[in-house]
Amino acid sequence: MTGFLLLLSLSLKRARTLLIATGLLLAAFQVLLVLIAGSIQRTGEFEQLAALLPPFVRAILGPAMASVMSFGGIVCLGYFDLAIVIALLALIIALATLPASEVETGFADLILARPLRRHWIITRTIALVLFSILMMLTLMIAGTWAGLATLAPEGAQWPSPGMIGSLALNLGLLMLCWSGIAMAFGAACRRSVAGATTGLLALTALLLDLTGRLWPPAERFAWLSPFRYFIPFDLVMGRALPVENILVLWAIAMSGFTLAYFLFSQRDISH
Amino acid sequence: MNTSALPPAISIRGLTKRYGPLTALNDLNLDVVQGEVLGFLGLNGAGKTTAIRLLLDLLRPSSGRAFIFGHDCWLEGLAARERVGYLPGELGLYPDLTGLEVLDFLGGISRQPVDKRRRQELFDRLELPHSDLRRKLRQYSTGMKRKLGLIQAFQADPPLLILDEPTEGLDPLMQESFYTLLKDAKQRGRTVFMSSHVLSEVERVCDRIALLRKGELVLLSGMEASRRLAPRRVRVFFNEDVRVPPDLPPGHEFVESSPRTWHLNVVGPLGPFLTVLARLPVQDLEVQEARLEDVVLKYYREGAP
Numbered sequence: 001m002t003g004f005l006l007l008l009s010l011s012l013k014r015a016r017t018l019l020i021a022t023g024l025l026l027a028a029f030q031v032l033l034v035l036i037a038g039s040i041q042r043t044g045e046f047e048q049l050a051a052l053l054p055p056f057v058r059a060i061l062g063p064a065m066a067s068v069m070s071f072g073g074i075v076c077l078g079y080f081d082l083a084i085v086i087a088l089l090a091l092i093i094a095l096a097t098l099p100a101s102e103v104e105t106g107f108a109d110l111i112l113a114r115p116l117r118r119h120w121i122i123t124r125t126i127a128l129v130l131f132s133i134l135m136m137l138t139l140m141i142a143g144t145w146a147g148l149a150t151l152a153p154e155g156a157q158w159p160s161p162g163m164i165g166s167l168a169l170n171l172g173l174l175m176l177c178w179s180g181i182a183m184a185f186g187a188a189c190r191r192s193v194a195g196a197t198t199g200l201l202a203l204t205a206l207l208l209d210l211t212g213r214l215w216p217p218a219e220r221f222a223w224l225s226p227f228r229y230f231i232p233f234d235l236v237m238g239r240a241l242p243v244e245n246i247l248v249l250w251a252i253a254m255s256g257f258t259l260a261y262f263l264f265s266q267r268d269i270s271h
Numbered sequence: 272m273n274t275s276a277l278p279p280a281i282s283i284r285g286l287t288k289r290y291g292p293l294t295a296l297n298d299l300n301l302d303v304v305q306g307e308v309l310g311f312l313g314l315n316g317a318g319k320t321t322a323i324r325l326l327l328d329l330l331r332p333s334s335g336r337a338f339i340f341g342h343d344c345w346l347e348g349l350a351a352r353e354r355v356g357y358l359p360g361e362l363g364l365y366p367d368l369t370g371l372e373v374l375d376f377l378g379g380i381s382r383q384p385v386d387k388r389r390r391q392e393l394f395d396r397l398e399l400p401h402s403d404l405r406r407k408l409r410q411y412s413t414g415m416k417r418k419l420g421l422i423q424a425f426q427a428d429p430p431l432l433i434l435d436e437p438t439e440g441l442d443p444l445m446q447e448s449f450y451t452l453l454k455d456a457k458q459r460g461r462t463v464f465m466s467s468h469v470l471s472e473v474e475r476v477c478d479r480i481a482l483l484r485k486g487e488l489v490l491l492s493g494m495e496a497s498r499r500l501a502p503r504r505v506r507v508f509f510n511e512d513v514r515v516p517p518d519l520p521p522g523h524e525f526v527e528s529s530p531r532t533w534h535l536n537v538v539g540p541l542g543p544f545l546t547v548l549a550r551l552p553v554q555d556l557e558v559q560e561a562r563l564e565d566v567v568l569k570y571y572r573e574g575a576p
Binding site for chain 2: 113
């Protein structure tokens with residue numbers, strides 16, 4: 001256990017600059033979103049903004065368009081904006097493939113030549129991923145509430161804490177799910193291969209989900225995509241996050257972690 | 272110390288590692304006695320590092336078993352590795368950490384208490400001052416990293432040191448310091464299992480050598496016995512012209528001869544040859560000590576049994 005804690009603290013120490021910088025940027029982005037939403041709110045231009053959206057975006061948003069194109073919807077944009085989601089997934093894939101990096105650099109030789117069981121490397125990585133997800137979401141939520149408390153115009157309808165919580169939970173589970181997939185690859189392959197494969201899979205899954213929303217024949221395959229269980233537009237409309245979605249994303253993550261434990265225990269540590 | 276009653280520090284039985292059709296290590300059998308320094312020799316790709324990594328459970332064997340102080344390297348890996356200080360051939364260190372951070376971290380996960388005074392002694396001997404230890408590793412030279420690697424292996428004073436090419440990248444002065452460290456470790460009863468390319472180093476510090484060729488152990492011998500396998504170079508100078516005798520004693524081979532000088536390689540005792548020389552007008556005789564290098568090179572080149 002001491003070895004695990006030392007390993008975790010070393011990994012956190014090494015990742016702290018990246019995590020703090022990313023978290024603060026996300027928090028600042030949330031504040032900026034409140035500022036933008038407040039500006040639009042004051043001029044009452046949400047409807048004009050909605051009219052500017054191309055038809056395929058409207059199709060993707062579906063009945064959620066009115067909710068998204070509102071003060072609360074714009075404020076919550078950070079929890080499902082594609083650029084933010086991709087950046088967070090890239091961060092989490094990088095962290096989840098840490099074991100592969102440690103094997104390649106030879107650092108794993110120094111650790112595992114000592115009385116430390118192999119599984120602690122995976123357990124440490126899971127702890128690191130969980131901590132990072134919690135930190136990112138906490139800072140995003142803090143940014144949202146700080147922005148609302150200081151910059152929201154009077155009369156603007158704030159998104160409810162439940163809605164923010166559901167969006168954060170759904171985003172966190174999506175990150176956890178892809179970290180499980182990346183970790184399974186990272187336990188058996190080189191980091192570049194694991195990262196690229198997970199990234200390509202994520203892109204394919206995202207396209208599959210979007211295609212399913214735009215083209216009905218693709219809908220019957222869309223359930224295969226983890227993004228199908230990431231439903232921010234429904235949440236912005238005030239719906240609750242279904243337990244099924246939580247379970248599916250959780251199950252993918254756990255399967256990935258289990259596979260990572262197995263593969264890492266079996267592999268040769270060679271670089 | 273009576274080492275025969277103690278279990279071997281390392282015991283390897285039928286250890287084999289295959290990568291698909293390639294056999295990196297084939298049926299290795301080897302015992303390293305407690306308290307000895309064993310040099311593990313072989314050309315690049317001979318299987319030295321593979322054997323070391325198998326002992327540390329970094330690689331999984333295709334077949335065979337290995338034990339460290341009687342503990343199975345895989346079934347009781349933690350107990351086995353608890354007694355080991357390891358220096359890898361290539362040190363995988365993060366450049367954003369300082370030397371002290373690395374040593375504290377690796378000392379912490381070792382389960383072996385690190386005596387601060389001993390560590391300071393290592394810093395002094397290997398000339399790695401605190402000002403350097405507080406610097407990030409990205410500012411370290413190859414030699415400094417190697418010193419840090421040696422300190423992390425020696426700092427907990429483990430009963431068994433497994434060192435992969437320990438003097439690679441060290442300057443001659445630091446090599447001397449390392450040899451002194453090794454001598455001290457041996458005096459304290461520590462066992463050392465080290466791979467090396469530097470034959471003069473092995474000759475100087477090791478009690479025995481194990482020679483690997485293409486994954487197979489081809490020689491396991493004490494240093495003196497190994498040297499006896501090598502020919503001595505003998506040069507004989509005569510006062511007047513002499514004829515080469517038709518027969519030489521067994522183990523004697525002419526390398527070069529002229530009417531007044533003979534160059535020979537001699538394996539075995541020189542007595543019979545001296546009997547031959549007693550009848551000749553010998554002016555001078557030079558006998559060059561057998562060198563380990565000659566034995567090893569012979570095994571490398573000729574594939575001697």
